[in-house]
Amino acid sequence: EDGYDLWLRYKPVDNVSLKAEYVQALKAYSAATDKSPTIQVAVDELSIAIKGLLGVELKSADQVGEQTLVLGTSASSPYIASLKLQKSLDPLGDEGYMITTKKGNVIIAANTDIGVLYGTFHFLRLLQTQQSIKKLNITSTPNVKLRVLNHWDNLDRTVERGYAGFSLWDWHRLPGYIDPRYIDYARANASIGINGTVLTNVNANALVLTPAYLEKVKVLANVFRPYGLKVYLTARFSAPIEIGGLKTADPLNTEVQQWWKDKADEIYNMIPDFGGFLVKANSEGQPGPQNYGRTHADGANMMAAALKPHGGVVMWRAFVYSNEEPDDRAKQAYNDFKPLDGKFDDNVLVQVKNGAIDFQPREPFHPLFGAMPKTPMMMEFQITQEYLGQGTHLAYLSPMYKECLDADTYAKGKGSTVAKVVDGSLNNHRLTGIAGVSNIGTERNWTGHLFGQSNWYAFGRLAWSHGLSSEEIAKEWIRMTFSNQEDVINPITNIMMASHEAVVSYMTPFGLHHIMGWGHHYGPGPWIANKHRADWTSVYYHKADKNGIGFDRTASGSNAVAQYFPEVASKFGSLEECPEKFLLWFHHVPWTYKMKSGKELWNAMCYEYQHGVEEVENMQQKWQSLENEIDAGRFEQVKSFLKIQKKEAEWWRDACLLYFQTFSGKPIPEDIPKASQTLEYYEGLTFPFAPGN
Numbered sequence: 001e002d003g004y005d006l007w008l009r010y011k012p013v014d015n016v017s018l019k020a021e022y023v024q025a026l027k028a029y030s031a032a033t034d035k036s037p038t039i040q041v042a043v044d045e046l047s048i049a050i051k052g053l054l055g056v057e058l059k060s061a062d063q064v065g066e067q068t069l070v071l072g073t074s075a076s077s078p079y080i081a082s083l084k085l086q087k088s089l090d091p092l093g094d095e096g097y098m099i100t101t102k103k104g105n106v107i108i109a110a111n112t113d114i115g116v117l118y119g120t121f122h123f124l125r126l127l128q129t130q131q132s133i134k135k136l137n138i139t140s141t142p143n144v145k146l147r148v149l150n151h152w153d154n155l156d157r158t159v160e161r162g163y164a165g166f167s168l169w170d171w172h173r174l175p176g177y178i179d180p181r182y183i184d185y186a187r188a189n190a191s192i193g194i195n196g197t198v199l200t201n202v203n204a205n206a207l208v209l210t211p212a213y214l215e216k217v218k219v220l221a222n223v224f225r226p227y228g229l230k231v232y233l234t235a236r237f238s239a240p241i242e243i244g245g246l247k248t249a250d251p252l253n254t255e256v257q258q259w260w261k262d263k264a265d266e267i268y269n270m271i272p273d274f275g276g277f278l279v280k281a282n283s284e285g286q287p288g289p290q291n292y293g294r295t296h297a298d299g300a301n302m303m304a305a306a307l308k309p310h311g312g313v314v315m316w317r318a319f320v321y322s323n324e325e326p327d328d329r330a331k332q333a334y335n336d337f338k339p340l341d342g343k344f345d346d347n348v349l350v351q352v353k354n355g356a357i358d359f360q361p362r363e364p365f366h367p368l369f370g371a372m373p374k375t376p377m378m379m380e381f382q383i384t385q386e387y388l389g390q391g392t393h394l395a396y397l398s399p400m401y402k403e404c405l406d407a408d409t410y411a412k413g414k415g416s417t418v419a420k421v422v423d424g425s426l427n428n429h430r431l432t433g434i435a436g437v438s439n440i441g442t443e444r445n446w447t448g449h450l451f452g453q454s455n456w457y458a459f460g461r462l463a464w465s466h467g468l469s470s471e472e473i474a475k476e477w478i479r480m481t482f483s484n485q486e487d488v489i490n491p492i493t494n495i496m497m498a499s500h501e502a503v504v505s506y507m508t509p510f511g512l513h514h515i516m517g518w519g520h521h522y523g524p525g526p527w528i529a530n531k532h533r534a535d536w537t538s539v540y541y542h543k544a545d546k547n548g549i550g551f552d553r554t555a556s557g558s559n560a561v562a563q564y565f566p567e568v569a570s571k572f573g574s575l576e577e578c579p580e581k582f583l584l585w586f587h588h589v590p591w592t593y594k595m596k597s598g599k600e601l602w603n604a605m606c607y608e609y610q611h612g613v614e615e616v617e618n619m620q621q622k623w624q625s626l627e628n629e630i631d632a633g634r635f636e637q638v639k640s641f642l643k644i645q646k647k648e649a650e651w652w653r654d655a656c657l658l659y660f661q662t663f664s665g666k667p668i669p670e671d672i673p674k675a676s677q678t679l680e681y682y683e684g685l686t687f688p689f690a691p692g693n
């Protein structure tokens, strides 16, 4: 096995009695004779899966007798219509489904064909994870409307912050050649409910909006359509100048407005269900409305007006900060966007990263969540592991996503979680969304690290249903990816559940952040200083000195805490109450500060780095115990990567402790292994091979 099949492997069910139950229940299927492309896809998937799982051909039933799998809508299936399910189906909306047992038949019913497809994948998951299907009574609807992958893919097929090869989109061979991989990509996404894909990098190239590229985009959209996957593009703000020949891109200029309208008309003429634009503006050198003295709302609304007649949306990113701005970087997005609440048109979502800096191993939730009640706030998570070990570290990110979603903003009193802001329930928004920066590329197993697949999987599952637990999701994924045997599920669950914390411990314990290598972000670089942008250095963030370490974001410092609602602000702002995992994010703390463990901060930090390394050793041991349970190809790859991870965890520990010791002036406890090199050695390392150099 090489990992290509992801969680859709459909290996034979090894539990004899369950297999008998399944075979008995699935004698034949019944779907509309005049099948839509989506229903055809569902039937095809069922056939492949049943063949693989049960070793039998799934036959089409002449009529619905007993033990028939019936799929469809009340409109497409007379049998489903005869069951009079409409009352229960109505609340399931456009994408929800029900799976139910009626008169000895399994029924997968929905209001739309895409709902049926989602239900089909859910049903298959039951078989793959070996659940009983004797008496089913399942309904499911997604928590948010737009569940979207963001590919940071360039037109030359390099991928920004990509660690899994090149871009899947073969622009050179499109539109003539449809790589079968596009179809498997769409299947995988549909199987976890992802319904949109932004094909291009947020650092956008206007060329993708030219007719030659749009022809190619159209073909991808056609391939993805039956799977319910809509295509979106990033829109470069200066496109009217670069490809339109205009002198300006000022959003209040009527010619510019007309140019975007015409562009939208052109796109929708080719792709009637085009999703819309994702925009990075006035951020890290990208052009935007502020170049013309206009606001983000002016820019977003101009594009929104062009897309609106066609039903498209604008996902406008709030990832903005400037080195010229003297205020704490963590505060800048809030400062810029909060005053614009209520000024965005109704087909605009503001897309906010989970934290206020940048996808760090751990960040407190972004203060914009809850702060703009009149605006749909779209979550942006990073699935690719830019700051979490890149291509080789095993880090299961569901616990990190959940920590953010479950955080309480107190925007409307206790219980106003980030999840409720994002799913629209807190402020009654119908337009809602969640984005994940993709970790997918041309590598045979899609994500480079086999366990990267679990992050793609978890992102999709949480986007559909944020109430799921990380452990539940991990177990589903393990059962489908490796085995249904408890002695495989348990150790891998343990590995996954401990993995994110381990990375935090050996990289950025206690709220440290942004201390990685310059530019490529590979490896430790707490010494990074004196660069052309202070806000890209490490010393800006850790502020270590002989007295202590950490960024004072309380009232005595940048007062970033004040951007949170009072309950949260007072907790984060208080040295005693601030959770230790965020301590150095919000406080500058003396080296001698007594931690809850009773240890002084310096010692606690040393042991935390060491703990991270030990956790990786534990992961290695658990993985090793699976040698005879997992096919050699996948086993060996993960084993090698864990070895790299161990080495790099030690590198992080040694480099960071030696560096911070120059400030603390305190000894590293004797029982922590001695660094094998000097600080100068670590500082002198260069990485010409690191992606993103």
Ligand code: BDP
Residues within 6 Å of the ligand: 160, 161, 202, 203, 280, 284, 319, 358, 359, 386
């Ligand atoms: C940072 C990445 C950079 C992205 C930027 C963004 O380092 O490559 O362009 O975020 O999200 O994490 O726009």
